[in-house]
Amino acid sequence: MKLVVALVAGMVAVAAAASQHAAPSQPDPSGPRTAASGPSRASAAPLTVSDLGNWMDPFMRDTLSKGRIAGGQVVVVKDGRTLFQRGYGYADLAAKRPMDPTRSQMRIGSTSKLFTWTAVMQLVEAGKIDLNADVNRYLDFRITPPGNRPVTMADLMTHRGGFEEGLKDVLATDPKKLKTMERYLKENRRPFMFPPGEVPSYSNYGTTLAGYIVQRVSGEPFETYVQRHILTPLQMRHTTLAQPLPPPFARTAAKGYRTTEDAPSPFELVGTGPAGQVSTTAGDMANFMIAHLADGSFGNAAILRPETVRLMHSPSLMVRDGFDTLAHGFFHGRRNGRVLLSHGGDTVVFHSDLNLLPQEGVGIFVSFNSRGEDDAVYPARERLLELFLDRYYPVAASRTPPAIPSAAADAKAIAGRYESSRRVETGFISLFYLLQQDQVTANPDGTIAVSSISDKTFREIAPKLWREVGGARQLLATEVEGRRAIIDSNNPVQILQAAPLSRNGSVFQLVAGLSLSVLIVTGIAWPITAIVRRVRQRAPGVTGQAARVRRATRIAVIANLAYFAGWCMLLAPILRADVGFYNDSLDGFIRVLQIGALIPLAGAVLGAWNSLMAFRSGEGWFARIASLIVALALIGFLWAAWMAGFIGWSVNY
Structure with missing residues (x-):
């Protein structure tokens, strides 16, 4: 049983890795625990170079040291100029090359999406893209969603295209394995999980589709378009979309690390290019932020008209007060009473975050070249923004309103397992999403906790509305x-949906764990029993057809364990966050495993047949019960294989 527990624990670790690595980047839109609105009443520090240095320097050095992060870059802009930029730690640990915010290129993951959405808005401004038109108008292949509602560019910009998540060909380290954008989109089409325009589900595929539309509408390769129409006007001379890096950039780029104790990771090639392919410096990102804060202008150049910038920065969707939304690609919310436009980005080893305060004319960008020990970069990145806002734009602490009378009963009603709308339901990757479901817990004091929102509890302050105790974050039950x-x-890019019994992760783990336990014990016990029987010269318990069926059932048990081991071999690289492992070269092995689905199917039939014959043969109750337990384990394993996505015929995952 301990072996099975270890296997299940390993699978949960895989699921956690998949959650963070299954795409080249995934923004973490959670904001600081501060008041959602209200005038500044606390004393603000002066936003100056000296004060930023006095605060930022010790924070960053302490963050790098404690988190075992190799290096980072920070830039702050204000009123159309770069106010503060500094590098910390190392761009190359072995060479002791310091991090240079003007020369050390960093991979910025999904923060790259802002370049794609800026390009889209340029073409909207030119009358070449209609945000509300069917995207098929601009494509040379068809997107066919369920129902009559087409996918629009507005849907892609708000992550409401309805697509499932995907893993295959998302990252690579070998340039020969990197597909062109066109090949990726056509060969890795993602199934639809929701009708377009209805449910938020963060999608790198959708952003890549938008980048392909930019390429087709403009008549220029996507990388060339961004270079000519965004990077060059903004004088972003140390920024590139090229993969791999051109030699001049390769010599100056920062290396990426898991932690300071590890060797540098290979350069990450992003298959969903428009969703995460940019390499840049903090100094160059300052120019990008300045342009967005200055109505599209940078010096004598303009990348967007003022009215287009205002449209881009305005909410694309109206939501309940206090809830974040999307603003034509930007995350749009309020922190400390200020409008905040933001976008984070992650590859496996690089992590960045861009935040704009448009009403204050201020922007801050941070980038790290390590994941850090125990994923230290994620809380560090959030903490940096939280402290920045509290220092320079503070508000008085908010007070959580009292709970409504039905809070305790409502907490019990809402408790249970939930799955993210950003998930996979087809293919073997769906296993991870079964294992990483959220647990909503009702606490004795009537509050609730959500497993993915650590160290926070929520109190029901109005019917179906829960507010963070001591903070501003809210949850709406709907x-x-x-x-x-x-x-x-x-989090405007995904929701949590109650997991039905058929997809309940707890039920899955229970059935899969018990089934594997029985099969492992049986696989070990039967050979031992046979040896003991032979040594003691005992006659077999059954003969004839019953004996043959029992022998076939034993073979099926071993075959099922071998089949499971094959899938473990396929899934193991995710434990190392080796997302680049998953590409077309695995298709043959996956096909073999898919054909191998005949094994659990045959095993379930043989197990049931063997148990039936045991009950009919007049054997002792121990033998009958043992055969029934084995039969149930084989049937349970078949069900688990189906739920895990092991049974199917698609190599698109």
């Missing part, structure tokens, strides 16, 4: 597509 759902005020 219904989506006939299922109970939870909307997080800080």
Whole structure:
């Protein structure tokens, strides 16, 4: 049983890795625990170079040291100029090359999307793209969603295209394995999980589709378009979309690390290019932020008209007060009473975050070249923004309103397992999403906790509205597509949906764990029993057809374990966050495993047949019960294989 527990624990670790690595980047839109609105009443520090240095320098040095992060870059802009930029730690640990915010290129992951959305808005401004038109108008292949509602560019910009998540060909380290954008989109089409325009589900595929539309509409390769129309006007001379890096950039680029104790990771090639392919410096990102804060202008150049910038920065969707939304690609919310436009980005080893305060004319960008020990970069990145806002734009602490009378009963009603709308339901990657479901817990004091929102509890302050105790974050209980759902005020790109019994992760782990336990014990016990029987010269318990069926059932048990081991070999690289492992070269092995689905199917039939014959043969109750347990384990394993996505015929995952 311990072996099975270890296997299940390993799978949960895989699921956590998949959650963070299954795409070249995934923004973490959770904001600081501060008041959502209200005038500044606390004393603000002066936003000056000296004060930024006095605060930022010790924070960054302490963050790098404690988190075992190799290096980082920070830049702050204000009123159309770069106010502060500094590098910390190392761009190359072995060579002791310091991090240079003007020369050390960093991979910025999904923060790259802002360049794609800026390019889209340029073409909207030119009348070449209609945000509300069917995207098929601009494509040379068809997107066919369920129902009559087409996918629009506006849907792609708000991550409401309806696509499932995907892993295959998302990252690579070998340039020969990197597909062109066109090949990726056509060969790795993602199934639809939701009708377009209805449910938020963060999608790198959708952003890549938008980049392909930019390429087709403009008549220029996507990388060339961004270079000519964004990077060159903004004088971003140390920025490139090229993969791999051109030699001049390769010599100056920062190396990426898991932690300071590890060797540098290979350069990450992003298959979903428009969703995460930019390499840049903090100094260059300052120019990008200045342009967005100055109505599209930088010096004598303009990348967008003022009215287009205002449109781009305005909410694309109206939401409940206090809840974040999307603004034509930007995350749009309020922190410390200020409008905040933001976008984070992650590859496996590089992590960045861009935040704009448009009403204050201020922007801050940070980038790290390590994941850090125990994923230290994620809380560090959030903490940096939280402290920046509290220092320079503070507000008085908010007070959580009292709970409504039905809070305790409502907490019990909302408790249970939930799955993110950003998930996979087809293919073997769906296993990870079964294992990483959220657990909503009702606490004895009537508050609730959500497993993915650590160290926070929520109190029901109005019917179906829960607010963070001591903070501003809110959860709204609602219904989506006939299922109970939870909307997080800080996360506009996904929701939580109550997991039905058929997809309940706890049920899956229980059935899979017990089934594997029985099969492992049986696989070990039967050979031992046979040896003991032979040594003691005992006659077999059954003969004839019953004996043959029993022998076949034993073979099926071993075959099922071998089949499971094959899938473990395929899934193991995710434990190392080796996302680049998953590409077309695995298709043959996956096909073999898919054909191998005949093994659990045959095993379930043989197990049931063997148990039936045991009950009919007049054997002792021990033998009958043992055969029944084995039969149930084989049937349970078949069900688990089906739920895990092991049974199917698609190599698109």
